[in-house]
Amino acid sequence: MSTSRKNQIFIGTFIHSTTLTTLEYLHNTAIAVSASTGKIIAIEPECDLHKAKTILVPKLGWDSGPTSVEILSTQKDYQFFFPGFIDTHLHASQYPNVGIFGNSTLLDWLNTYTFPLEASLSDISKAKRVYSRVIKKTLSHGTTTAAYYATIDVTATNLLAELCLERGQRALIGRVCMDQLGPEYYLDESPEESLSKTKECVDFIREKKQDLVRPVITPRFAPACSFDLLKKLGDLAKETDLPIQTHISENKNEILLVKELFPMEKTGAKDDSYASVYDAAGLLTEKMILAHGVHLTEFEADLIAERKSKVSHCPCSNSAITSGAAKVRWLLGKGIVVGLGTDMSGGYSPSVLEAARHAVLVSRHVAMGGDDEVAKLSVEEVLYLGTKGGAGVVGLEGTVGGFEVGMEWDAQLIGLGRVEDGGEEEEGEDGGNVDVFGWESWQEKIAKWVYNGDDRNTKKVWVRGRLVHERK
Ligand SMILES: O=c1[nH]c(=O)c2nc[nH]c2[nH]1
Numbered sequence: 001m002s003t004s005r006k007n008q009i010f011i012g013t014f015i016h017s018t019t020l021t022t023l024e025y026l027h028n029t030a031i032a033v034s035a036s037t038g039k040i041i042a043i044e045p046e047c048d049l050h051k052a053k054t055i056l057v058p059k060l061g062w063d064s065g066p067t068s069v070e071i072l073s074t075q076k077d078y079q080f081f082f083p084g085f086i087d088t089h090l091h092a093s094q095y096p097n098v099g100i101f102g103n104s105t106l107l108d109w110l111n112t113y114t115f116p117l118e119a120s121l122s123d124i125s126k127a128k129r130v131y132s133r134v135i136k137k138t139l140s141h142g143t144t145t146a147a148y149y150a151t152i153d154v155t156a157t158n159l160l161a162e163l164c165l166e167r168g169q170r171a172l173i174g175r176v177c178m179d180q181l182g183p184e185y186y187l188d189e190s191p192e193e194s195l196s197k198t199k200e201c202v203d204f205i206r207e208k209k210q211d212l213v214r215p216v217i218t219p220r221f222a223p224a225c226s227f228d229l230l231k232k233l234g235d236l237a238k239e240t241d242l243p244i245q246t247h248i249s250e251n252k253n254e255i256l257l258v259k260e261l262f263p264m265e266k267t268g269a270k271d272d273s274y275a276s277v278y279d280a281a282g283l284l285t286e287k288m289i290l291a292h293g294v295h296l297t298e299f300e301a302d303l304i305a306e307r308k309s310k311v312s313h314c315p316c317s318n319s320a321i322t323s324g325a326a327k328v329r330w331l332l333g334k335g336i337v338v339g340l341g342t343d344m345s346g347g348y349s350p351s352v353l354e355a356a357r358h359a360v361l362v363s364r365h366v367a368m369g370g371d372d373e374v375a376k377l378s379v380e381e382v383l384y385l386g387t388k389g390g391a392g393v394v395g396l397e398g399t400v401g402g403f404e405v406g407m408e409w410d411a412q413l414i415g416l417g418r419v420e421d422g423g424e425e426e427e428g429e430d431g432g433n434v435d436v437f438g439w440e441s442w443q444e445k446i447a448k449w450v451y452n453g454d455d456r457n458t459k460k461v462w463v464r465g466r467l468v469h470e471r472k
C-alpha cells in the first residue's frame with residue numbers, strides 16, 4: 001500500500017470517544033488531513049461532497065485538482081469512520097501459536113508452547129515470515145498502534161521494527177529481557193548482556209530518526225529477570241526516558257514465585273508485593289505498561305496509581321490460560337489509565353474488537369462474582385479502552401485515539417451489512433456477521449458491531465494519513 005502524498009478529505013459519519021462513557025457521533029461531517037503531517041487540520045460539520053470541493057478546499061488554501069486532494073465520501077448509514085485500535089500488549093513472536101494453549105496455565109504454557117517458538121525465531125527467515133504476517137493481520141483488524149514484544153534475539157527484534165516502518169504500523173518494539181527461568185537455550189547470559197543487547201535495539205530504532213516506531217524497555221516479567229537485571233533496566237529507563245512494558249500479577253503461582261524469588265532483603269522494598277519489586281528496581285514509572293494485573297492487591301493498585309503506571313487489560317488471554325478476571329472498574333476508580341491488549345498468544349485472537357467484547361463479558365463475570373453491578377463495562381467504555389485509553393497507556397494521548405484537530409489520522413472505515421427488502425445483503429457489501437436492517441439507532445449499530453464484528457467490517461485502515469490496509 002503506497003504512502004498518500006495527497007491532502008485528503010473524508011466525508012461521512014465519524015464516531016469516537018469523548019469520555020470513558022461517551023461516544024460522539026458526527027454525521028455529515030468532513031475531516032481534512034494534511035499530506036505533509038498526516039494530521040487532522042479541519043473538522044467541518046454539515047459538509048457534503050459539493051461543499052467540500054467548493055467551500056472547504058478553498059478555505060484550506062488547497063489546490064482542488066485531483067493530483068493534490070483526494071476525497072473519500074461515504075454517506076451510507078451503515079458505514080462510519082472510527083479511530084484505529086491501540087493494542088497495548090501483544091507478542092509478535094507468538095503469533096503462530098494463536099489458539100494453541102490446550103488446558104495450560106501461565107508457567108507451564110510458557111515452557112510448553114512459548115519459549116520453544118520464541119527461540120526458533122532466531123532463524124531470520126522464519127522471523128520475517130511471522131512478523132510480516134502479524135503486522136498484516138493486525139492492520140487488517142484495525143490495529144494502527146501495537147506495543148509489541150519480540151524475542152531475545154537482536155536481529156529479529158530489529159527486523160520487526162523495520163517491517164512495522166515499511167508497512168506503516170505505529171509501534172513500540174521491545175526486545176525481551178530474561179536472564180533466568182527460561183530454558184538454557186533461550187536466556188540472556190547475564191544482566192550485562194541483556195542490557196547491552198537492549199541498547200543495541202534501542203540504538204537501531206533511534207538511528208532511523210522517526211517517531212512512528214519507538215523502542216520500549218522490556219523485562220519479560222519479574223520471575224524471568226534477576227534483580228540485578230531489573231535494576232539495570234530501571235536505570236536505563238531513567239537515563240533514556242523510554243517507555244517500559246512488562247507483565248504483573250497474572251497468575252496465582254506466578255505471584256508465589258515472585259515472593260519466593262524476591263524477598264524484601266534482596267530488593268530493599270518495604271513489602272514483598274509484586275508491584276513493589278518493580279518499584280524497588282525503579283521500573284514503576286508513569287511510562288510503565290503493566291499487562292494483566294488480575295490479582296493486584298489494594299496496596300499494589302494504590303501504588304500503581306501513585307506512580308501513574310498504566311495497565312493493559314488482556315481479557316482474552318486471562319480467560320484462555322485461566323489466569324482470572326481483572327477488576328477493571330476498580331482500577332479505573334483508582335484513576336489508573338487502562339487500555340486493551342490482545343496478548344497474543346496467551347490471547348487467542350489478533351483483534352482488539354474481540355478483546356473489547358471479551359472485556360464486556362469478563363466484567364459481567366466480575367459483577368456476578370461480587371454481586372456488584374457497577375463492575376459491568378459498557379460498549380462505550382470498552383471502545384474507549386481500545387482507543388483513547390490505549391493511547392494514554394502507550395504515551396500517545398492527544399496524538400491518536402480520536403478525531404480532533406491536531407491529532408493524527410489513525411483511523412478505520414467500518415462497513416456493516418445492509419439487508420435489502422428481499423432479505424439479501426446489498427450487492428457488493430460484505431458485512432460479515434453484522435446485519436443492519438435500517439431501523440437501528442447508531443448506538444444500536446455500534447453495539448451490533450462490537451458483539452459480532454470482525455475484520456470483514458474493517459474496510460480501510462490509515463496510519464498518519466497513509467492507507468495501510470484495504471479489504472478487497
Ligand atoms: O501472557 C503472558 N505471555 C507471556 O509471554 C509471558 N511471559 C511472562 N508472563 C507472560 N504472560
Ligand SMILES: [Zn+2]
Nearest residue numbers: 247291343346
Ligand atoms: Zn503477554
